[in-house]
Each structure stands twice: as C-alpha cells, then as structure tokens.
Amino acid sequence: xxxxxxxxxxxxxxxxxxxxxxxxxxxxxxxxxxxxxxxxxxxxxxxxxxxxxxxxxxxxxxxxxxxxxxxxxxxxxxxxxxxxxxxxxxxxxxxxxxxxxxxxxxxxxxxxxxxxxxxxxxxxxxxxxxxxxxxxxxxxxxxxxxxxxxxxxxxxxxxxxxxxxxxxxxxxxxxxxxxxxxxxxxxxxxxxxxxxxxxxxxxxxxxxxxxxxxxxxxxxxxxxxxxxxxxxxxxxxxxxxxxxxxxxxxxxxxxxxxxxxxxxxxxxxxxxxxxxxxxxxxxxxxxxxxxxxxxxxxxxxxxxxx
Numbered sequence: 001x002x003x004x005x006x007x008x009x010x011x012x013x014x015x016x017x018x019x020x021x022x023x024x025x026x027x028x029x030x031x032x033x034x035x036x037x038x039x040x041x042x043x044x045x046x047x048x049x050x051x052x053x054x055x056x057x058x059x060x061x062x063x064x065x066x067x068x069x070x071x072x073x074x075x076x077x078x079x080x081x082x083x084x085x086x087x088x089x090x091x092x093x094x095x096x097x098x099x100x101x102x103x104x105x106x107x108x109x110x111x112x113x114x115x116x117x118x119x120x121x122x123x124x125x126x127x128x129x130x131x132x133x134x135x136x137x138x139x140x141x142x143x144x145x146x147x148x149x150x151x152x153x154x155x156x157x158x159x160x161x162x163x164x165x166x167x168x169x170x171x172x173x174x175x176x177x178x179x180x181x182x183x184x185x186x187x188x189x190x191x192x193x194x195x196x197x198x199x200x201x202x203x204x205x206x207x208x209x210x211x212x213x214x215x216x217x218x219x220x221x222x223x224x225x226x227x228x229x230x231x232x233x234x235x236x237x238x239x240x241x242x243x244x245x246x247x248x249x250x251x252x253x254x255x256x257x258x259x260x261x262x263x264x265x266x267x268x269x270x271x272x273x274x275x276x277x278x279x280x281x282x283x284x285x286x287x288x289x290x291x292x293x294x295x296x297x298x299x300x301x302x303x304x305x306x
Contacts, residue, residue: 032061044073052084063094086241096125097151127177154180166197187216199228207239218249244276251280
C-alpha cells in the first residue's frame with residue numbers, strides 16, 4: 001500500500017467520531033510515522049473535534065514530526081482561546097519542538113499569557129529555540145542521547161549526578177528551563193534513585209511541571225513511581241492536564257495495581273481524565289500482551305504525553 005493510500009485509510013478512522021478513541025489513536029500514530037505534507041493537511045482538520053485529549057495528541061504528533069509545514073496550524077491553535085488549555089499548551093510545545101525561528105514572535109506574544117500553563121509553555125519553547133540557535137553542532141548531538149527518541153521541551157542537563165539533578169529539579173526558585181533540563185537528564189539516566197527523585201516533582205507548584213514529570217515517568221515505565229502517580233490521579237482538585245498524564249503513565253507501567261486504579265477513574269467526571277483512563281487501560285493490555293509494537297509507539301514516544 002502506498003503512503004497516500006495509508007494516509008487515506010488512517011484518516012477515515014481518525015475523522016470518525018463513532019470510533020473508539022483508542023482506534024483513532026492508532027490511526028493518528030500511524031499518520032505520525034508516515035509524516036509529510038498530506039498527513040499534516042489532514043491532521044490539521046481534526047482540531048474541531050470535541051475531545052480535548054485527541055486534539056492534544058494531534059498537536060503532540062505534529063510537533064514530534066518537526067516539519068515546518070505544521071507551523072501555521074499550530075500557531076492558529078495556540079492563538080485560539082476557544083480551544084482547551086491543554087490543547088493550546090501542546091500547540092505551543094510543538095512549536096518549540098519544531099524549533100523554527102518563524103515561531104519566535106507568536107511565542108513571545110503568549111509568553112505572558114494570563115494562563116500559567118500557556119505562558120510557561122511558550123517561555124520554555126522560546127528558550128529551546130534560543131538554545132538550539134546558540135549551540136555548536138557537537139553540543140546539539142547531546143540530544144541524541146535520549147533513549148526514548150522523543151523531541152523534548154528542553155535538552156538534558158550535562159550534569160549526571162542524581163543528587164545534584166534532584167536539587168535542581170525541586171528548586172522552585174530556579175528557571176523552569178533549568179529544572180526541565182534536570183528532569184530529562186534524570187529520565188535519561190534512569191534507575192531507582194532517578195525515578196524517586198522525579199516522583200517528588202509531582203508535589204511541585206507548577207501544574208505544567210507536574211504534567212511533564214508524569215509524562216517522563218510514563219516513558220520510564222518504572223513501578224517505583226506508581227504510588228505518587230496514583231495520588232495525583234486520585235486528587236479531584238489536581239489540574240486535569242496533570243491527572244490525564246498520570247493516568248497514561250500508569251497505563252504504561254501496566255502493573256495489576258495500576259490497572260485497578262485506572263478502573264476506578266474510567267468514569268471520572270472530567271472527560272479528559274475519563275478518556276485518558278480508557279486509553280491507558282488499552283495501553284496496559286498491549287504492554288501485557290503479544291502486540292508490543294503499538295505499546296512501544298505510545299509508551300516510548302508519548303507515554304503519552306504531552
């Protein structure tokens with residue numbers, strides 16, 4: 001089957017609201033892998049969907065493609081105050097992932113947005129693009145050390161000591177960009193101490209930061225983080241964007257205890273949490289079953305989830 005035919009087949013599923021959300025996820029991640037102008041054109045037409053979770057994933061996938069052709073739709077979504085905050089956030093983060101200077105003006109405009117999730121996202125995206133502009137090629141190669149192959153909102157720190165990284169991660173007086181760098185360095189390093197350090201970040205004050213912590217814990221798939229992820233998911237006062245990422249991270253970990261927790265919230269009153277639990281339970285089935293390729297795509301590339 002040609003790429004064009006594969007795009008058409010995937011779009012037929014993606015555009016069908018009667019399909020299960022997880023089937024539409026399958027279609028979207030298939031399109032992400034194919035990439036190209038045709039894919040971007042069709043994915044861009046889905047931003048009127050009623051599911052904030054799906055739209056958030058659309059923006060995430062466009063950013064991960066790193067194709068400048070996606071800039072116009074992502075800028076439009078970021079500017080659209082009728083879109084849900086988590087969708088606008090993901091559009092801003094995607095602009096940073098693409099790394100084009102053409103996004104600088106709009107990112108500067110929304111770096112002072114009244115919504116902290118939007119303002120912080122745009123500040124991080126600006127700093128990522130500025131960092132890329134100032135680094136030598138060999139320093140940019142440091143990005144390739146990411147074992148999860150995701151395009152992250154910040155480069156990993158050059159520090160490798162877990163204690164130092166933890167101190168930076170949890171120091172809320174430091175710039176968020178520096179703390180994100182520590183976060184991704186801890187993720188790349190891995191191990192029990194790194195997981196426990198990251199899990200402590202779920203208690204920090206920034207909802208955007210907590211959401212990203214949950215995302216990387218999902219990528220790592222270590223059950224040492226399950227307890228704290230469960231606490232944040234269970235907190236009805238927690239930002240829905242954070243609860244969503246905690247649910248998908250628990251789905252990636254895929255232990256029996258994680259599944260039991262997810263089942264408790266599959267009918268949550270917050271639609272994005274409800275849908276995230278549905279997706280996470282599906283992810284868990286794949287993690288525990290023979291069809292590992294899809295789980296690897298979702299858990300390793302998104303865990304997510306951004």
